[in-house]
Amino acid sequence: MTERRTPPGFAARPADPERWVRAPEKPATPNRFTARLTIDVTPALRARLKVAAFQRGITVADMLRALLAREFLDTSGDVP
Numbered sequence: 001m002t003e004r005r006t007p008p009g010f011a012a013r014p015a016d017p018e019r020w021v022r023a024p025e026k027p028a029t030p031n032r033f034t035a036r037l038t039i040d041v042t043p044a045l046r047a048r049l050k051v052a053a054f055q056r057g058i059t060v061a062d063m064l065r066a067l068l069a070r071e072f073l074d075t076s077g078d079v080p
Helices: 017-022 043-056 060-071
Strands: none
Touching (some): 043 060
16 A cells, blocks of 8 residues: 655645745735734624624725724834
């Protein structure tokens, strides 16, 4: 019998973590994002977020992206 090779897991470490961390980020396109963010919210807050997004005609993800972009402005041009 041939031996089965198990593929790396979902959260497998990169072979060269130093190069992986220092790799330049690819710019995100409107429908493609480079990372996910997981947050813990209570069921009541989750419901309020869903209702607010529905009333605005957008998704919760789009609403949270706009909130985070508004609160954490791009400061790449600032001088320390």
